Amino acid sequence: MQAAGQRLTMRTTASRGAKAGRLASGSSRTARSAVVAKGTDRDIQIIPSVLPADWANMGQCVADLEAAGVDRIQFDVMDGNFVPNLTFGPEMIAACRKYCKTPFETQLMVSQYASETMLKDYVDATKGPNGEPGVVIVHVEACDHLQRCLKQIRELGGSPSVALNPHTPAEMVKNVLCDVDHVLVMTVNPGFGGQAYIPTMLDKIRELRAAIVAGGYDVDIEVDGGIKADWTISQCCDAGANCFIAGSGMFAYPTLKEGCDALRAIAKDAQAGKVLPPP
Amino acid sequence: MAARDRPECKIAPSILSADFARLAEESKRMISCGADWLHVDVMDGHFVPNLTIGAPVVKSLRKNLPDAFLDCHLMVSNPKQWILDFAKAGASLYNFHLECVMDDNTNEEQATELRSLINEVKASGMKVGISIKPKTPAEWIVPFLGEIDMVNVLTVEPGFGGQKFMSDIVGKCKIIREASKEVHIQVDGGVAPSTIDACAAVGANVIVAGSAIFGSDKPQEVIATLKKSVEAAATA
Numbered sequence A: 001m002q003a004a005g006q007r008l009t010m011r012t013t014a015s016r017g018a019k020a021g022r023l024a025s026g027s028s029r030t031a032r033s034a035v036v037a038k039g040t041d042r043d044i045q046i047i048p049s050v051l052p053a054d055w056a057n058m059g060q061c062v063a064d065l066e067a068a069g070v071d072r073i074q075f076d077v078m079d080g081n082f083v084p085n086l087t088f089g090p091e092m093i094a095a096c097r098k099y100c101k102t103p104f105e106t107q108l109m110v111s112q113y114a115s116e117t118m119l120k121d122y123v124d125a126t127k128g129p130n131g132e133p134g135v136v137i138v139h140v141e142a143c144d145h146l147q148r149c150l151k152q153i154r155e156l157g158g159s160p161s162v163a164l165n166p167h168t169p170a171e172m173v174k175n176v177l178c179d180v181d182h183v184l185v186m187t188v189n190p191g192f193g194g195q196a197y198i199p200t201m202l203d204k205i206r207e208l209r210a211a212i213v214a215g216g217y218d219v220d221i222e223v224d225g226g227i228k229a230d231w232t233i234s235q236c237c238d239a240g241a242n243c244f245i246a247g248s249g250m251f252a253y254p255t256l257k258e259g260c261d262a263l264r265a266i267a268k269d270a271q272a273g274k275v276l277p278p279p
Numbered sequence B: 001m002a003a004r005d006r007p008e009c010k011i012a013p014s015i016l017s018a019d020f021a022r023l024a025e026e027s028k029r030m031i032s033c034g035a036d037w038l039h040v041d042v043m044d045g046h047f048v049p050n051l052t053i054g055a056p057v058v059k060s061l062r063k064n065l066p067d068a069f070l071d072c073h074l075m076v077s078n079p080k081q082w083i084l085d086f087a088k089a090g091a092s093l094y095n096f097h098l099e100c101v102m103d104d105n106t107n108e109e110q111a112t113e114l115r116s117l118i119n120e121v122k123a124s125g126m127k128v129g130i131s132i133k134p135k136t137p138a139e140w141i142v143p144f145l146g147e148i149d150m151v152n153v154l155t156v157e158p159g160f161g162g163q164k165f166m167s168d169i170v171g172k173c174k175i176i177r178e179a180s181k182e183v184h185i186q187v188d189g190g191v192a193p194s195t196i197d198a199c200a201a202v203g204a205n206v207i208v209a210g211s212a213i214f215g216s217d218k219p220q221e222v223i224a225t226l227k228k229s230v231e232a233a234a235t236a
Helices: A058-067 A090-099 A112-126 A146-155 A170-179 A199-215 A231-239 A256-271 B020-032 B055-064 B079-089 B108-123 B142-147 B172-179 B196-201 B219-234
Strands: A045-048 A073-078 A104-109 A135-139 A159-164 A182-186 A220-224 A243-246 B010-013 B037-043 B069-075 B093-097 B127-132 B150-154 B184-188 B206-209
Touching: A045 A073, A045 A256, A058 A073, A058 A090, A058 A256, A058 B020, A073 A090, A090 A104, A090 A112, A090 B020, A104 A112, A112 A135, A112 A146, A135 A146, A135 A182, A146 A159, A146 A170, A159 A170, A170 A199, A182 A199, A199 A220, A199 A231, A231 A243, A231 A256, A243 A256, B010 B219, B020 B037, B020 B055, B037 B055, B055 B069, B055 B079, B069 B079, B069 B127, B079 B093, B079 B108, B093 B108, B093 B150, B108 B127, B108 B142, B127 B184, B142 B172, B150 B172, B150 B206, B172 B184, B196 B219, B206 B219
Parallel strands: A045 A243, A073 A104, A104 A135, A135 A159, A159 A182, A182 A220, A220 A243, B010 B037, B010 B206, B037 B069, B069 B093, B093 B127, B127 B150, B150 B184, B184 B206
Antiparallel strands: none
16 A cells, blocks of 8 residues: 555646545446446546647647646657657657646657666656656556556656557556556557547446546546547547547647647536447 | 868757757757758667657758758667658758668678668668767778768767767778768767867868857857868868
């Protein structure tokens, strides 16, 4: 069991207020989810990925996202080894810190070697304006010693999270649910923006949510990949996710605020029982 | 007009030392201060223990600076993997490490592989450069000088900015310049007004400087000093 005060849980920006994730058994919304214990609804968080941004003007980009009312900003670190794309490292993230106060999140799509050698750099770069823990996500597929890695993120002052590629079963993280603040379910194969959402991930989300509720863990479920303000976010929310990464799903709108508001509205509707069916 | 012993001097500030959140603005500032090229350090966390930027950043740079010369230094374990990405992103020059392909300069297979990579880069429309780390002998690159546009002589161990110039290594440029008057010779690592004369004396004409330029409150003057030293040596 974790010592009191040791848990460093990310919360939304001040304007949204904080709501502790209370866990109760047996609460359900739709007929489908009545079978699975979903617990009390958790805060919806809209988290844009910077993948579609102008990378030569990242400071301006994060300032614009803050103005649009997002809850967190996700930085996709790719090293060309774990995924077939090479994006940026800790310096890019650290350089953006002074341009906004929004909490950061770093998804490490890097090989085990890279995450071991540079973990502190990423944890430091992702911290909040006053040193608050930033979310650092490691992939279960990339870490032979996952529990040790998650523990190190916590010790270094970060908020640990684990990600699963589409093929990876929920089972793979069942023994580390007590070590994370979030679980990220990839709904595309990581590496590039603009890909199509994989709907078969819904069962995985439900399974994870049931395990989290059954274990009494204070853990968010995040989804990333092809999420848009339509049935994709709606179905994922209904299945038990509460944090939504959107790249092209937000940047496609005339303004970022419209994109953020549209995503949030559909997710809120889903939590209220109005779930959009797939096409 | 005095005869030259090397191509025109190019000053190439390294954006590794820039504010990564304002790369377009910083790059434009460098060009307005007299920079000729922009040196883009690409690191994949495997060939060197640091991870910096990849082709998507180059694409954004190209969009913001349509006419800039983007000199991309690929410190990556598999240079073949990124050729098309960088060409599509708008890189002007693709500079990869000899050590990725060659650990024995008498090995014919490795020489063939090197030539194949060189040709692949050229076929994609980019200029081609090859980098050699401090411990790699200059003689290893000499047989290929006629096929490439540039040799990059590293005067630090690649991976991080702000390191100390290795004055005993810069002499490698002399061996390369004596073998070719036409090839660009780039010096990269700890180059500053205090070390430029040593670089100019041995035939270098492309000067990479990061902290020396970005760390100065008068980058225009630093760039002018570096260029003056090289041009003086080129026409001496």
